[in-house]
Amino acid sequence: MAPANDLVDRLRSSSKLRQPTPTEAAWFSLQARAGKDSAPAVDSAARVSVRPRCASLSLILREVDGKVEMLVIKRAVSLRDKWSGHIALPGGRQEPGETELQTAVRECQEEVGISLMSSRFALLGRLKDSKTSTSKDALTVSCFAFVQTDKSDIPVTIQEAEVAFAWWVDTAIFYPDPAPREVGFAVTSMVKAARKPHWKGLMWLFGANTVFFPCFFLPPPSVSGRKQSLVDDSTIDVPTPVAYPLDAKTFVMWGLTFGVVSDLVVAGGGRGFAHRQPPYFRFHSVRADTLANMFCRIRRWPWNLRRALSSSLATLRLRQ
Numbered sequence: 001m002a003p004a005n006d007l008v009d010r011l012r013s014s015s016k017l018r019q020p021t022p023t024e025a026a027w028f029s030l031q032a033r034a035g036k037d038s039a040p041a042v043d044s045a046a047r048v049s050v051r052p053r054c055a056s057l058s059l060i061l062r063e064v065d066g067k068v069e070m071l072v073i074k075r076a077v078s079l080r081d082k083w084s085g086h087i088a089l090p091g092g093r094q095e096p097g098e099t100e101l102q103t104a105v106r107e108c109q110e111e112v113g114i115s116l117m118s119s120r121f122a123l124l125g126r127l128k129d130s131k132t133s134t135s136k137d138a139l140t141v142s143c144f145a146f147v148q149t150d151k152s153d154i155p156v157t158i159q160e161a162e163v164a165f166a167w168w169v170d171t172a173i174f175y176p177d178p179a180p181r182e183v184g185f186a187v188t189s190m191v192k193a194a195r196k197p198h199w200k201g202l203m204w205l206f207g208a209n210t211v212f213f214p215c216f217f218l219p220p221p222s223v224s225g226r227k228q229s230l231v232d233d234s235t236i237d238v239p240t241p242v243a244y245p246l247d248a249k250t251f252v253m254w255g256l257t258f259g260v261v262s263d264l265v266v267a268g269g270g271r272g273f274a275h276r277q278p279p280y281f282r283f284h285s286v287r288a289d290t291l292a293n294m295f296c297r298i299r300r301w302p303w304n305l306r307r308a309l310s311s312s313l314a315t316l317r318l319r320q
Contacts, residue, residue, distance in 0.1 A: 011147075014268060018127075018128070019125055027099070055140070056103035057141060057260065058107070067170055067172060068170075069169060072167065073090055091111075091141075101126075104143075111158065111163050116146050120154065122147050124147055127143045169218050173218070176271065183217075183252050187203055187211050207283060
């Protein structure tokens with residue numbers, strides 16, 4: 001297995017990283033050659049129609065003292081943010097007239113003050129898109145991988161309204177041989193319907209009070225004297241890990257970000273985290289896990305059938 005410091009070299013030659021569209025590549029190359037220090041306005045020639053409910057992320061790598069580090073953020077606590085307080089990558093929703101790449105560049109500049117347009121960064125490619133859920137109104141998330149090309153210390157200036165912390169994490173935690181752990185959430189904190197009495201009874205019957213997701217416990221940022229948020233975490237209606245120390249509760253990478261990092265590891269030739277196949281969670285209860293497994297497989301059955309039929313029809317057309 002390749003050492004962690006080979007990750008960037010492997011990503012540069014990886015076939016699993018999609019290259020940007022010609023429009024995006026031309027725009028990025030033009031802005032990079034110009035040495036922009038901030039995210040530029042969208043060129044009218046690069047304007048595209050925005051896909052509904054789309055967002056973009058920037059996965060930024062750097063090589064320091066023989067190791068590869070990745071920039072992560074902890075989102076600020078906010079009543080308006082569905083992912084309030086979660087570990088994430090710099091990014092946000094696409095605006096009218098932007099391509100996915102332009103969104104990633106702009107959001108990175110706004111949230112952490114880093115200009116990916118400068119000559120200090122190179123675009124490695126695009127990871128496969130992810131969905132925030134399986135519902136019809138799910139958010140489609142695109143992620144672009146960048147690498148810092150020099151050894152200079154680039155300052156990170158966070159936008160405190162959206163970001164609580166931003167710091168660099170050693171990728172040796174999950175590459176090349178990751179060892180994910182699990183984080184537990186109270187089901188009632190994730191599914192509002194689960195707070196109703198009859199649902200609570202069913203959860204008690206099947207032992208499904210706590211749901212466990214694969215995760216990584218990240219080392220906390222070395223920040224002192226950080227101003228505390230004025231918003232009480234208990235008022236935010238988002239999942240909160242249970243029964244874990246404060247550092248683990250505060251700096252746990254799970255969910256969408258966990259999946260994106262897994263895709264990066266696979267693109268670099270490492271071992272993925274096996275999160276793509278259902279079920280994506282466990283209850284540590286035989287009865288509950290069996291039901292969850294059956295439910296996930298039943299939900300995927302129509303999709304698998306549709307994909308098989310489409311493949312068969314395509315084969316028949318080629319034979320005609």
